[in-house]
Structure formats: C-alpha cells, structure tokens
Amino acid sequence: MTFITLENFGHSLKSQSHLIRPQSADEILEAFHLAKQEGLTVTARGAGRSYNDASMNGGGIVLDLSGMNHILDWDPFTGVVRCEPGVTLSQLWQRVLPDGWWPPVVSGTMTTTLGGCLAANIHGKNNFRMGTIGEHVIEFTAILPTGAEVTCSPDKNADLFYSMISGLGMLGVFVSVTMQMKKIHSGLLEVHALPTRTLAEQLQRLEEDAPKFDYIVGWLDTITSDHGQIHAANYLREGEDPEAHKTIQLDHQSLPSRLFGVMPKHLLHYFLTPFANNLGWGAVNVAKYITSLRRHTFRQSHAAFHFLLDYIPNWERSYGRAGLIQYQSFLPKESALQTWTSILTRSKKLGLPAYLGVTKRHRPDHFLLTHGVDGFSLALDFKIRRRAEMSKMLQDFDKIVVEAGGRFYFAKNSETTHETALAFFGEETVAKFKKLKKRCDPDGLLESDLYRRVFG
Numbered sequence: 500m501t502f503i504t505l506e507n508f509g510h511s512l513k514s515q516s517h518l519i520r521p522q523s524a525d526e527i528l529e530a531f532h533l534a535k536q537e538g539l540t541v542t543a544r545g546a547g548r549s550y551n552d553a554s555m556n557g558g559g560i561v562l563d564l565s566g567m568n569h570i571l572d573w574d575p576f577t578g579v580v581r582c583e584p585g586v587t588l589s590q591l592w593q594r595v596l597p598d599g600w601w602p603p604v605v606s607g608t609m610t611t612t613l614g615g616c617l618a619a620n621i622h623g624k625n626n627f628r629m630g631t632i633g634e635h636v637i638e639f640t641a642i643l644p645t646g647a648e649v650t651c652s653p654d655k656n657a658d659l660f661y662s663m664i665s666g667l668g669m670l671g672v673f674v675s676v677t678m679q680m681k682k683i684h685s686g687l688l689e690v691h692a693l694p695t696r697t698l699a700e701q702l703q704r705l706e707e708d709a710p711k712f713d714y715i716v717g718w719l720d721t722i723t724s725d726h727g728q729i730h731a732a733n734y735l736r737e738g739e740d741p742e743a744h745k746t747i748q749l750d751h752q753s754l755p756s757r758l759f760g761v762m763p764k765h766l767l768h769y770f771l772t773p774f775a776n777n778l779g780w781g782a783v784n785v786a787k788y789i790t791s792l793r794r795h796t797f798r799q800s801h802a803a804f805h806f807l808l809d810y811i812p813n814w815e816r817s818y819g820r821a822g823l824i825q826y827q828s829f830l831p832k833e834s835a836l837q838t839w840t841s842i843l844t845r846s847k848k849l850g851l852p853a854y855l856g857v858t859k860r861h862r863p864d865h866f867l868l869t870h871g872v873d874g875f876s877l878a879l880d881f882k883i884r885r886r887a888e889m890s891k892m893l894q895d896f897d898k899i900v901v902e903a904g905g906r907f908y909f910a911k912n913s914e915t916t917h918e919t920a921l922a923f924f925g926e927e928t929v930a931k932f933k934k935l936k937k938r939c940d941p942d943g944l945l946e947s948d949l950y951r952r953v954f955g
Contacts, residue, residue, distance in 0.1 A: 500533075505561060509550045509815060510822035511883055512913060514557030514948060516542075522566050524642050524674045531644050531944055534560050540946035541644070543668045545585060545612030550825040551913035552948035553619065553667060559946065562672065564614055570594055571675060578680035579637065584614025584673040592802070593749055600680035601801055604632040608808040614673045619910040620665035620866050622876075623805070624714040624732075627860040631871065633664035634864065635679050641671035644944040648674070662935050665866040667909055669950050670939045685735035686746030687798040688714070694791050698725040698843075699836055701858060702875055705729070706832060709860045714804070719856030720784040721843055721879060722777060727856070728791040732804055752802040754809055764811055771817035775882055780854040818854075821883040826853070826893055827911045829861060832874040834903035839877050842896050846881075851889055853879035867932055868924065870908040878911065890914045909949060920953040929954070 501518045517539065521527045534541045542556035544563050554561070568585035575598035582591065589609035591602055604623045606616065617639070620631045629635070638652035641663060649671070651660040663670045691712075695701040701717045709715050712731040719727040740746055756764055774783055808814070815823060830838055846852050857878045864871040883889060893914040897907070901922045907915055921929055933954070936945075 500560070505544070505547065505555055507551055507553075507555060507913070508548045509824060509913070510818075510820075511550075511824055512552050512555060512822075512948070514552070514555045516556050516559055516561040518561050518563055520563045520566050524648065527562060527642050527672050527674070528646060530560060530562055531642075531646070534944050535942055541944050542947040543584075543614060543618070543672050545615035546587065546610050548606075548608060548611050548615065548910075549619070550823075550911045551909065552952065553909060554615070555948045556946065557948055564672070565612065567674070568612075573598075575600070578682060579677065580680060581675055581677045582613055583675060584612060584617075586613050587611065588613075588616070593752075595680050596683075596686065596752065596801070597748060599683060599747060601683045603629050603635045603679065603681040605805050607806065609802070609806045610809070613676050613678075614668075615910075617664045617673060617676060618666065618668040619908070620864075620869070621910065622859070622861065622870075622908075624716040624859060626871075627709045627715070627862050628713060629681075630862065631665075631864050631866065632678075633661075633866055636660075636664060637677040637679055639663070639673055639677065640675045641673050643671040644940045644942060658935065659939070661865055662867040662932060665868040666932070667868065667949060668947065669945045669954075670936055671945070683734055683747075683801075684737040685740035685743045686748065686751050686800055687735055687740055688732040688801060688804050689735060689796065690730055690732045690799050690804060691794075691796050692791065693729050693731075693794045694788065695727045695729055698727075698839060701725075701727050701729065702832070702836055705858060705860045705875060715860055717858035718787070719858060719877070720788055721853040721856040722781040722784055722847070724788075725843065726784075726788040727858075728788070730804075732799070735798075746800070752800045754802060754806065765813065767811045768813045768815075768817040771811075771814070772819065775818050775854070777850070777852060784854075818880075818882045821886070824881045824883060824889070824893065824913055825878055825911045826881060826896065826914075827876055827878040827908050828896070828900045828905050829870050829872045829876045829908065830874050830900065830903055830905040831872050834905070835875045835877075838899060838903040838905065841899060845896075846879075846892065849888070849892060851881065851884065851892060853881050855880040867928060867935075868909075870906045872904075872906055876908075894919070909953070915953060917953055917955045 540559040544554035564585045567583040572581040715731040897919045
C-alpha cells in the first residue's frame, strides 16, 4: 500500500490516498478487510479520467483497478464480450472491430475503463438512439464490502443492476462485465457537417435531425457568439464500403501521431497554452466557425469520429496549472434554450466564459442515479481563474438548471453541492440509494470525495 497524491483529469483537485493495485477479486476483498481493520474508506479508480472527485478519496484507500484489464471471453459470432473492469474502451474496440463489431456506446476518449464507464453510466453521441452504456450490459458480477459476490442483470437482482450502474462505485466493485457489441459493416462512418448560426438553430437541428442519423453532436462558440457546427454520422450499410475488408482493420483506425505529418502531437498542448485566455480562445473559435461554413459530407474512421479528446495528448494541460472545470447540464427540450442562453450570458458578463461548448441530444433511462432527460446536454470547459468566484458562479448555474427541470452527470461537475443533488435526484431516489447502500455496505466502507460532497 503506497501513500500517493492523486489528481482528477482536469488537474483542478488533488488528494492524498493509500493506493492499492488489486489483480483479482480476492485482493479486492483483502482491501475491504484492511480498510475495516484500519478504520479507512475505499474508492475504486480506473483510468482517472473523471473531471471531478469521483475516483478520489482523501485520507482513505484508492483501488487502482487498471491491472484487472483482461478480456475474458469474446464471441465474434454473437458479439458478446466479457471483460474485467480495468479493460479500456481502446482495448475493447481494438479486439472487436476486426470481427465486424463496435462498442454500442463510447465516451469522447478511448482511455476510460469499463468499470468507470458503468459507475458513471456514460453516454455518447448516440444517446438519443442507443441510450447509455448500461443499456447494453447483459450482466455483471461485483464484490460487495460484505464479502458477497453478486451477479446482476435486468432480470436478476434488478434493483442492484439499475443502481450499481450509475452508482458511482458506492455499492460495490465490478469484477466482470458482459456486454453486447454493435454489428457494423465498415470501418468508416458517413459524416455530415453543417454550420449553425445560433444556439436556437443548433438545438432545433439536434432535435429534427437526430432521427435521421446514428450519431449527432454539436460544437458551440461560447465566447464571441453562439455560432457552431453540427456533426451527424451514419453507419455504412453492408456493401456501401467497397474496401470494408481494409477499413475495418486496426491500421486504418489509428489516430495520427503528428499534425500535418510534421509536428508531434504530444507537444501541441505547449503551443495551445498561450491561447488559453478569453482573447486567444475567442479567436480560435471564430477561426473554427469560419472553416466550418461550408456544408460537406465525408467518410471518417470510427476512432477518428468518436475519440476527439485523444487527438491531442495532454490537451487539458493547455489550460494552465490551475486546471479546468467541465460543467455539464442536461435540460428538457422545452427549457434548454432559455436556460443556457441565461447561463452563457452571465458567464460572459462575469468575464469567465467557457472556452468550449458541446451539445448532444438525449433520452431518459431507467437507472437510479440517472442524468437522462428528453432533451439536450451542454458541456462547458472553464479555465480556472478566480476560483472562489467561479465556484459560486457554477453553483448559481446549478440552481438555474434545477429550477428548469435539469439534471447533472457526476463524471463532471466538481462544484455541485449536497443540496443541489438532493433537489434534482429527489428525496425518494436518494433515500432508495442510501437504503441499498446500507444493505450492500453496512459498515460504510465505500466512500469517495464525490460521495461525501453530494450525499453528505
């Protein structure tokens, strides 16, 4: 057990913890026994890609599950895969793609682990069509702090299935996950790019165009205007890609390591740092919008379309030593435009605008701690300046969002308070979750900085 300082992905939070790297379910149980003996709490951590404190546990034990990263079983005929929790999306898609399959839901980075993806119940650019990752889990096995091993599916231990997925790792630790992959017929997607002149137009496009596509996502200039761009994509049907046998191979999916074939990408974040201010990033947004004015259609590899956050290694460090906060809210389609217009206007007026805005279309789901709505999400990247003032601003935004019927997603949002969480989850949901926690974790061993912040 090593005492170590851990950070969140945005480099905005730090805490010191005892780090244990289990390689098996038995070693997870040993960690639980040690925690109980020493009076410590335990948090599971995968790749550490959360923007908040979901996988941090100041003064307690952090289980680094990245070593439990084996694909235990893969059936290329049915598309069913069984994995340990430390398997990354990168490992997963590289295993299944050559056989003509793709993960049905992925995040914007391929470095996240399946255990972390299930704990947050991640969504992708196709949430309106495919829902969250939890909707594609056939079953999982988890270790509870009581020492029990449970297997859960929509039909077996269903209450635990729908609460451990989305449960922030606070009920038990996943040890295996069985999922259904999506059948595909090409390594390429057909992508349609079109500009939008206003936030209203972008939200209208997301709603009206989503039924026509398999994926849809919007980029928004949140500094100089609300100009933006929509990227919508469809899978290619069987026979539409004459070179499918080539494009489906891994060497056609790799992200280039150099920009324009010259500059190593791992150096790019140093060149972005001088632009990480209101004026510089505003100019970047204007230039991006100008280059997006022409509508066009093109074919793009799955990896290139999905994993934009992996194009520039360590891109988050361009925001400086204080780091960044990603603030994401989910709003019903009826209140999204007015609410986000108010939020973006206020942030600009305070001189603390977001440098990046990303919109998606969403649908509700049946998981206990759900962020799903029949509406949209807007993710905003804020460079941390005037930390106390920014924190208050984001907590004020939380109140505006909740009043508009909105929700939040706890792989992000590091400033949300207990009172806000109670308001949008509702007392009944929180009481149900705490009752399940008492059943699964009677000694309260599983805690994280996030859990203490939002559940008290």
